Amino acid sequence: xxxxxxxxxxxxxCESLIHQLDSGDPRVVRxxxxxxxxxxxxxxxxCLLQMFHESGLDTMGALAYALGELHVQEAKPRxxxxxxxxxxxxxxxxxxYALMVLDCNDDYEDILDFTRGDTWEVRQKxxxxxxxxxxxxxxxxxxxxxxxxxxxxxxASLGDEARSHLAEAVEAHDIELRxxxxxxxxxxxxxxxxxxxxxxxxxxxxxxxPGGGLRSGPDFQKSPEATRPDEEGGESSDLDAPANPPSEHxxxxxxxxxxxxx
Numbered sequence: 385x386x387x388x389x390x391x392x393x394x395x396x397x398c399e400s401l402i403h404q405l406d407s408g409d410p411r412v413v414r415x416x417x418x419x420x421x422x423x424x425x426x427x428x429x430x431c432l433l434q435m436f437h438e439s440g441l442d443t444m445g446a447l448a449y450a451l452g453e454l455h456v457q458e459a460k461p462r463x464x465x466x467x468x469x470x471x472x473x474x475x476x477x478x479x480x481y482a483l484m485v486l487d488c489n490d491d492y493e494d495i496l497d498f499t500r501g502d503t504w505e506v507r508q509k510x511x512x513x514x515x516x517x518x519x520x521x522x523x524x525x526x527x528x529x530x531x532x533x534x535x536x537x538x539x540a541s542l543g544d545e546a547r548s549h550l551a552e553a554v555e556a557h558d559i560e561l562r563x564x565x566x567x568x569x570x571x572x573x574x575x576x577x578x579x580x581x582x583x584x585x586x587x588x589x590x591x592x593x594p595g596g597g598l599r600s601g602p603d604f605q606k607s608p609e610a611t612r613p614d615e616e617g618g619e620s621s622d623l624d625a626p627a628n629p630p631s632e633h634x635x636x637x638x639x640x641x642x643x644x645x646x
Contacts, residue, residue, distance in 0.1 A: 398425035405431055413439075414446035421453035429456045436462055441471060445478035452482030460486050464494050473502050480509035488513050489520040496529050499553045500536055500546065507549040514553060518560040530557040 401423070404416035413435075420428045433456055436447040444466065451459040463479050463486075466472050472479065480498070488495055495517065498510035518526065533554045537547060 398427050402428050402431055410442040413443045417446040417450040421450040429454055433458055448478045448482045452485045457486055477505045480506050484509055484513055489517050492517055492521050499549055504545055511552055514556050518556055526557050526561055
């Protein structure tokens with residue numbers, strides 16, 4: 385490296401992007417966060433994490449996206465907190481995307497609640513996470529969670545899409561419970577799992593979705609890359625998420641929406 389006459393070495397690309405996070409301009413901060421995620425700059429993790437705890441909704445999605453891409457597990461408590469914040473309603477796509485690539489094995493209850501989230505995108509991503517973490521839950525926890533899902537399905541005010549997502553969550557529980565050798569025969573009979581593809585009440589509700597269920601459709605992808613927040617994939621797009629591939633980021637703040645839009 386050539387050191388200039390002043391004796392101060394030039395900043396690396398990563399250092400330059402970290403410096404841009406302090407600009408105070410939300411557009412610059414969002415673009416820097418996207419670029420840091422794309423570059424895999426792990427040095428930025430502490431700064432991104434601090435900003436994520438302190439920033440407003442105008443940069444929330446971009447910072448969440450970057451922390452997810454860099455696999456910063458320490459961001460998870462704040463992600464879960466923001467998922468439950470009424471102010472983020474309608475702008476939670478990037479929060480869920482970040483959770484998809486982090487370890488959520490200990491967050492079953494929260495993920496289960498997100499399967500009845502406010503948008504299609506939140507519910508769909510929650511189902512993907514649920515599939516990943518179900519094998520790490522105890523049988524008692526899964527049986528209890530399944531009962532809660534069935535109770536939620538009894539809500540007559542549910543729309544077809546929300547009902548179908550909940551039914552898919554029931555199916556995920558059924559698949560995992562059937563796979564366990566230590567599940568007693570009496571319990572299998574009680575749950576209606578023996579010889580069934582889905583649990584009681586779930587089959588006809590899943591069939592409300594085109595093609596017999598969301599899992600059979602092209603939009604239900606197991607890969608986080610296939611559901612990254614820069615793609616249109618739900619009822620509403622995350623305000624701060626990049627709308628193009630990382631190399632072509634534009635500023636989503638140009639959209640005439642507020643973070644509270646549903």
